[in-house]
Amino acid sequence: xxxxxxxxxxxxxxxxxxxxxxxxxxxxxxxxxxxxxxxxxxxxxxxxxxxxxxxxxxxxxxxxxxxxxxxxxxxxxxxxxxxxxxxxxxxxxxxxxxxxxxxxxxxxxxxxxxxxxxxxxxxxxxxxxxxxxxxxxxxxxxxxxxxxxxxxxxxxxx
Numbered sequence: 001x002x003x004x005x006x007x008x009x010x011x012x013x014x015x016x017x018x019x020x021x022x023x024x025x026x027x028x029x030x031x032x033x034x035x036x037x038x039x040x041x042x043x044x045x046x047x048x049x050x051x052x053x054x055x056x057x058x059x060x061x062x063x064x065x066x067x068x069x070x071x072x073x074x075x076x077x078x079x080x081x082x083x084x085x086x087x088x089x090x091x092x093x094x095x096x097x098x099x100x101x102x103x104x105x106x107x108x109x110x111x112x113x114x115x116x117x118x119x120x121x122x123x124x125x126x127x128x129x130x131x132x133x134x135x136x137x138x139x140x141x142x143x144x145x146x147x148x149x150x151x152x153x154x155x156x157x158x
Contacts, residue, residue, distance in 0.1 A: 010137060
């Protein structure tokens with residue numbers, strides 16, 4: 001049986017996995033649809049240097065997602081990931097309110113949803129901030145790096 005201390009120690013792991021995979025999947029989807037499609041979206045919302053910013057977003061989502069998945073450099077990569085979320089929140093989702101899932105109708109062809117609000121952006125922001133402030137949890141590259149970088153005390157130290 002797991003005690004509360006063990007559960008608290010492993011709690012960041014599912015958060016890290018879903019956030020990392022979510023970012024990776026969104027970046028990959030932008031590539032699969034064709035980056036030029038995302039460039040036109042970035043241009044339409046008024047982001048300066050749309051070509052460069054679209055590609056930067058795609059790279060941050062893919063690379064950042066992978067880094068979060070493995071728990072590597074989480075505090076560093078969280079900064080550009082948070083920037084992407086804030087821009088998406090302010091330029092795309094804010095006008096649609098809070099709720100991210102708006103079921104409009106269900107027909108024979110399936111459910112139809114309205115545009116998403118800020119809920120998902122806020123959940124990703126909260127999750128990233130939790131990982132930055134609380135650490136990446138177990139099985140994280142950051143933990144391995146910390147052990148490698150931390151100076152080892154020798155037996156001659158007094």
